[in-house]
Amino acid sequence: MTTSTTSESSAAAPLLDLRALVVAVRRRRRLWYSMALLGLLIGAAVAVLLPPPPTAVTKVLVAHQEDQPNDTGTLIRTDVEVLGTTRVADKALQSLKSRENPEDFMRTYRGTGLTNNLLRIDVTGDSDAQAVARAKALADAFIAIHVGRMREAAKAEAQALLDQRDRMRVELDQVNKAIGDRSPGSDQKASASNESLFSRRAELTSRIADFDQRAAQARTGTPRIVSGTQIVDAPHAVHHSLPKAAATNAAIGLVLGLVLGLALAALGTVVADRPVLRREIAANLGASVIAELRGAPRRWSVPWQRRRARTARERLTTVLARTVRGSAEPVSLLELGCARSASVIALDLAETLKTDGPVMIVDGLPGPQLADRPQKPGGPSVVGGERAAEVSHEGRRFGVGSVAPGTAWTDLPYLGGRTVLVVRAGHSSAAWLHTVARQLADLSIAVIGVVLIDPDPRDRTDGTLWDGPHTASRGHDERAARQNGAGRRRTEQLPVWAARVPDSDQEAR
Template identity: 50%
Template structure:
């Protein structure tokens, strides 16, 4: 896969890189989680929740049925949280608070189809209890009045229907009187119709009267049953429970905020943290890695590991009398110590000097008194087979033209997550412009779970190819003269030697076998058995005999098919063969 294809196939957000970046910023999200925990505890201690009163109301529905799914109770809860109920409760409390603001201090919950729970908050316990009682009374009063109003409306409608029927009955009575006054001229059919209609109207009027009386009674069951079954009381509050709840909520919110902030910053800053990305952006392979320098413990282990890496880098620098630069990017302490370890390894083979161009590194103190000579950037160039190790920086603000005087080749010491992608590209481009090949990259403080490959397989400025461009070209080897080829004469194949075949000795004829012991029966004699020849004899005879001409084998003409009617004995029955005996053996 080419570099262009890799760039096209790269996702917009690398999940592996995002996870590693968030894990490296664990101090950030752990700090935000701790702050959330502390903030939640402080809120629970210094801003306690106001006192809360609870009351339960039994609501009797006139149209209640066992198949109700809670619709009536949800309607009651919605009515409870209206400004009408809030206004009536405020009037009983003699409060000037706005009903809209008062609605935020209480809420209703339907426990069952007929039990309503009311939760009210107040500045004090007495105020919470008073509010709960006022709201409960206002709701019960409004509920009973609403049912009574519905009953009164039903009674009025029934009475109106009765009055209409009464008026119609009066008209029917007058028609009956008029028709009866005619005497013999009265229409019997008309009278019959008037009588039936009068009876129907009388029935309706009596029905309307009864239903109107029942509606006038109202809903005494609703009025008597709707009441407060659990008087307002203050909910008990535990400070420890409140503290734990608020602290847990603060911890969760702080942790989520920290993780989100770490993820967003890792995407926005675009700082490579994987070896694969660092090697790709710098154009050089990762040849070693070092952990983060410890502050208190495990210093000896870190020093031993750094010396092993220094020995690896020394083996990579093979040119005698040459110079190499160790350039720092975010790991100044590790870079200085690594350069000193490399100088000590090279001091065992010859003179070595360090060129100090790394600010705040104190190379002289690290080198100490020994064979290693620490020079400044403007000192005299190296002479003879002296090896020089230049120690510099490639941080923003670096003088790129001075890197040529530090070394002919470069080793980059890069701390993961320190520089963004744009700056890594700048470093690679500037070193390529100065024709300084990069031997490799030493990654400092890598992620312990980073198993990506930091080796480049293409590109002209990788470690091995960069070093190969600096080596002298090999001298041409003169070609040897090529001798003229002689004609190849095919060798004659030697004729196989003829072997003397021993004369065959005639074997005595075998005694004929008689099939039947009978003397009168003819005797059938068997033919002589030919002697058995060996493979060697067959081979010799095959060589000595001249080749024989192949005879074309005659093909027999196909036997014509003879139909059953062509046979003379086709109509005769099939004969059964008798068993073989000495008498019929000769015939067989």
Template identity: 70%
Template sequence: MTTSTTAKSPTATPLLDLQALVVSVIRRRRLWCTAALLGLVAGAALAVLLPPPPSAVTKVLVAHKEDQPNDTGTLIRTDVALLGTTRIAGRALQALGSPEEPEDFMQQYWGTGLTNNLLQIDVTGDSDADAVARAKALADAFVTDHVRRMREAAEAEAEALLDQRDRMRKELAQVNETIGDRPTGSDPKASASTESLFARRAELNSRIADFDQRAAEARTGTPRLVSGTQIVDGPRAVRHSLPKTAVTNAGIGLVLGLALGLALAVVGTVVADRPVLRRQIAGHLGASVLAELRRRPAPWHRRRTRAARERLTTTLLRAVRGPAEPVSLLELGAARSAAAIAVDLAAALADQGEVALVDALPDRRLVDGKRTSGDLTVVSAEDAGSLPQPTRRIAVGSLAPGTAWTDLEHLGQHTVLVVRAGHASAAWLHTVARHLADRDVRVIGVVLIDPDPRDRTDGTLWDGPHTALRGPDGRPAPQDRTGAPRTRSARQNGTRQPSTTAAGAPDSDQEAR
């Protein structure tokens, strides 16, 4: 007893093919390289065309009464927020004698907390001198306001303590008066009450002394805070280096442009869904990849490209040998390559008899009317019927959107697809395979134009009935163990075809459908 397994279809790809995504993004290198270059140029141009305004900087040491070693920067953030108030801005403008509005002036400076007690003030101005003057006025206004607030807080605390002391003194006077009015005697109850009054008087004296000490400390600590708040780094103009700024802006623009370009390339790749790998194109078209050619070979690759074209011509000669049936080369994004391949194939077949090239391309790349090129006769698709019967026809057509599908079978029942990688979407490749199968046009194979050099996938359909060429190769039909001809698989060009019995008659269920 045997168990049959069904091979996985080559077109069953994961939801997100990372290899295809990376290859597609690399093929779009012109997009993200251009975006990166534009970002580089824009950053450098921004530094030249929009130089930073004159600016000045100063640093202020700020002392706080509530300073703690574990402070997380709350106090200095409060100072930064106070620096950006209309009160500080107004006093600075008043010191400068400027009629500018505080709200407008606040947009031209900002503070930064460097540490818990160090504040940096950055100011812009019309010139370096103006920026330095503004920075000094702001620093002085901030220090003055901070000192005033510290003194007011200390005075308010001292006044509150002294008020408590005065209330304690009034109560102490009442207690002393009560003690003086008590008669001296041996009454136990009177003695106990007098002792409680003496205890209360001692407590009041202690609290009064504590309030006096605390009020004195509050006033004594203010000079320390005042002297601790000072300008430690005088206002100075900030020197801007144009080359350094240009390099920095150019680097930032390069990174941003590259990131934007890569993002656009990834989104465009996912949305467009244009296969670039061999296995993807072969799976969508339902035909194996015969050969690959560069679209625009570099000068140092011409010899290699010429050798590849010669190998391709030899492969196609083996595929189309036999009866002089018309063969077509149908291009998809590679009209020039398809025309060159057709000329090479026709020239190789010329020694076997008369050969004519039929130009069915929309732009009449091979012929305009009717002419003869050397030993090859080149005619248009309209004049192909006037050729003599023994003449072998090599037609070149297009599979671009708008193709007249009913004309494909008249170009030849056997075809070679010349497809440029990354040109057509997966849906259009399926459409091409379906229409070719409906018109009963057999695909010999696929010639891949402009493949990715990093593509290591296999372009052969190993699970199909034909693992290599599809065409009249002259070999006898394969037979099964009983000697009867083996039937073809139901799969043809990526579609399902009616199955046949051993006698060649259509199956009843398929015929009914």
């Protein structure tokens, strides 16, 4: 019943814990701080090492025959596209007497529509003088082509109106010839026909006058367009401020680097699946968190932080000394990702226990944290893990080892039958925490609790397993069963790593 309940709760757990994700990303602040700083430096370096080419700018006021107050910018966008054609580029190059390819020249400038009638032209060159000359040539070429297009359009429109007027005049001449010298009331019998002819003549006369007026208006609009299309801002070089460009690029690089760093930190957290909350670490190891310590104090830490860390170490040392004194079998400290902190805790514990008599530390750490420590008169003696079975059992004795990947698991029982795990938060994956818990249970090493190193200061989760004893459940029960001579079936809630074992495997065990 308990196993199924735990399995259901594990299956119902969310695939992504946002709180754990935020905590893990915040813990990896060195990564996104570094990425933000790198982006800032790259942005500033780009501004210094890759300055923008000499640039000139000019503005042209463009008048259109079809200008409307409610125009949405279609006409000016058309002008921008016309500016980017080979016809304009070729005309500008002719005025510059340059043999440059128009397609290549088009890559050195661009047009931007500021309003419905205002066009800005940005041109780059090898020097400020060349950029200004290119801007002037482009503006003149565009104005000439634009005015030419408007003139041709007006001329074509006027000619179409005049052709229509001439056709009306031919028809009017025919009507006048049909009327002849007749008056409207000369013949009563033909009065209806005469009335129709006179009405048609009046209509044709009116339409001819209208076509004459519209043709005149079409011709009159061209001078307005010619005079209205002009350069309103003379071509001039754009002066770039290096400090301003460096500050702008640095700010952009800082933001992009920060975003990239946060994304990498979040992605790495999801992929690595390294628990950082005390609730997750306790659940994966099947043991409660009994104490927390900050990492090794830094040189720049403030005095009250060092004093707070020293107080926490003294409190933990007192708890561990009481545990060692009350234990009938040796106790060990097994580290995971914090060998230095584990060695400091072991030395503090030895200093506390030496008042009871000789103290011996069995060093099973892979590094030189304890092996290279000079022996002091009256201090604890340190022996290597390979001599753990040969040393005398007189006095106090405890071991210090590691459960990091590559651990020789069969050597751990020589360090102690009971252990305190010293684990760095966010160092190992959930899968490896499961492996540690299962291996210790298989070796019948009871886990007293977990000392969490460098926890997140904003972590408010509970690291206590309330549904079972504060030890690795499986190892504790198997040891108790062998001592009592009976295989008692356990009834407390299993830890996460045990709950995920298939029922057939649990029965076999």
